[in-house]
Amino acid sequence: MNQMFAPKPKLRTLWFVSLQQVHKTQSHRRDSLSRSTIEVLKSVRNNVEKNEGQQGEKNMEELQTQGSHSSPQGCGRVGCRTRPVSRVCRCIKHCVKGKVVITQNQGQSGPGKSASVQLYSSTKVDPSTGEGKLSRRAYLRHGKSKKKDSVKTTVYKMKLWVEADFGTPGALLIANRHKHKFFLESVTVEIPNQHIHFDCSSWVYPVDKTKSERLFFSNTSYLPDQTPPALVELRKSELVSLRGDGTGERKEWDRIYDYDFYNDLGHPDKGWQHARPILGGSRWHPYPCRGRTGRPSSNADPLAESRGESMKLDIYVPSDEQFSPAKLSAFLSNSIEATVHFLASEAKALLRDDSSDFRSFDDLRELFSGKRSQAVEEKVAEKLKKLVPYDLFKEVTNRSKEDTTKFPLPQIIAENDIAWMDDMEFARQMLAGINPTRIQCLQILICAFPRLHTHAVVEPFIIASRRQLSVMHPIHRLLHPHFKDTMHINALARNLLINAGGILEQTLFTGEISMELSSELYKEWRFNEQALPADLLKR
Structure with missing residues (x-):
């Protein structure tokens, strides 16, 4: 019985x-x-x-x-x-279901059961902590993946057990105990008659590196005085963690926003010709602040920040500001494509004595063909290895072996080889300007004006907003689309574009004083003249 x-x-x-x-x-x-x-x-x-x-x-x-x-x-x-x-x-438990969307670079395994999720209640306070009630831990399972280009997107299911009086979820904790980082796109939680969405869009690093779990808030916006009591302490502690203490070198997995001057453009340890003035912090060279990286000072100039021996793409940027896998893949793909074009076309000019000009129209058409010379490309590759980061150089060499990439043939030449020699066409081009060689539909809106008046001046506002405004603040949510990817673009520019001996100095006639001239222009920049109608009147 x-x-x-x-x-x-x-x-x-x-x-x-x-x-x-x-x-x-x-x-x-x-x-x-x-x-x-x-x-x-x-x-x-x-x-x-x-x-x-x-x-x-x-x-x-x-x-x-x-x-x-x-x-x-x-x-x-x-x-x-x-x-x-x-x-x-x-004591009766209720089941809360949800799904987690994660993207990763190709070749990396998914986190699966190595990642777990917990929910914070936004309506019920735990008296012992003063924070919202915390659910039990749920592990990701039943992942379904799909690939696009070199990016893999996986949708995981999760099931959490919460008390009957748990209330409405308002925040979540995610722990990554996998050996690789992953990009958390979003989390959606299903409760009776409601779906709660968490738009995360950030990299989640392993717990053994960060020493803490990642906190994300739901898409519901609150002013500070309207924040639910269960989320007040979480909101405050999150802001404090983002400010840091202003010391130490930043690691890849850090999420700290702090200010610094442009003291990392030069490389004085390589010689006086590689030294550059510090931009910002003085009336002689005023300039907007940048995100602090905390690298050690150089030996030759204690005020300047040291640089590595070779250029790298992994300069410190807070994880919320880093490119997503899709954006990073597009960036590398475009860079590789442009560099492969360089291997296939400019290489021939490097071996000629009269490289400042082309010999015939046939030579010009060869720029748009798939013909390549292995000997020429090897010589150019040696030079290219000294100019671009090793990771990019490796991808370029692999891509150049796989297929033959060529410039798209200009429309005017495709229709008629000698059409551009006609007087009418020549006059039209002189008046209208050179047509773009390639037009692509706009996919992500980014600033298209000169760097100083967009990327450089916006970075201090990004840092200030992250330090002072919670992600739950309505103004933060309005500003975020305009700030997207800007800090990462600026960091790459300091490493590859505007640094001593970088692309800017090699292509502009102003050479090594280009950034100093940019500082002079910044002296005339005024914040109250950036909005309409003052902006139009100044132009």
Whole structure:
């Protein structure tokens, strides 16, 4: 008889309530239970397992009417004193389902069960912490992946158990115990009659590096004085962690926003000809602040920040500001494509004595053909290796071996080889200007004006906004699309474009004083002249 009533491992609380009432209040009559009572118990168990919730409670009340008595012992769980007949037990758990969208670079394994999620309530406060109630940990499972270009997107399912009075989720903790970082696109949680969305769009690094789990807030916006009490402490602690203490060298996985001057453009340790003045912090060379990286000072100039021996693409940028895998893939792809074009075309000019001009129109057309010379490309590759980061150089050499990339043939030459020599066409081009060699649909809106008046002056506002405005603040959500990717672009520019000996100095006639001239222009920049109509009047 005892074996017949032994509870199964996954029976719901309501089954335990009924069974314990029978065992405790009718233990002296256990051997004389009628067959009808046994059948009722079996029916209740099946209904609870099948329907869960209200249907199970209704059947339980019918069972209690047939002969069981209420007990002050509750459901039997530790700390539960709820009378089972009077109201539903507070220990009952509700299942919250959701999905997690993660993107990764090709070749990296997904986090799977190495990543876990917990939810914070936005309506119920945990008295012991002063923060919202925290759910149990749920691990990602049943991931379905799809690939596009070199980016893999995986959608995971999750199932969390929360108390009946947990309330509405308002924040989540995600722990990455995988060996690789991953880009968390979004998390969606399903509760009765509502879907709560978390737009994350950030890299999540392994816990063994960050020493803490990542916190994300839902898409609901709150002013500071309107923040739910359960989220107030979380909001404050998140802002404090983003400010840092202004010391130490920043690591790749850090999320700290701090200010610094443009003291990393030169490389004085390589010689005086590679030294550049510090921009910002003085009236002689005013300039907007940049994000602090905290690298050690150079030996030749203690005020200048040291640089590595070779250019790299992994300069420090807070994880929220880094390119997404799709954006990074597009950036590398475009860079590789342009560099392969360089290998296929400019290489021939480097081997000629009269490289300042082309010999014939046939030479000009060869720029748009797929013909290549291995000897020429090897010589150019040696020179290219000194100019671009190693990671980019490796991708370029691999890509150049796989296929033959060529410039798209200009429309005017495609239709008629000598059409551009016509006087009318020549005059039209002189008046209209040179047509673009390639037109592509706009996919991501970024600043298209000169760097100083867009990227450089915006970076201090990005840092200030991240330090002072929570991601829940309505103004932060309005500014975020305009700030997207700007800090990463600026960091790459300092490493490759505007640094000593960089692309800017090699292509502009102003050479090494280009950034000093930019500083002179910044002296005339005024914040109150950037909006309409003052901006148009100044132009």
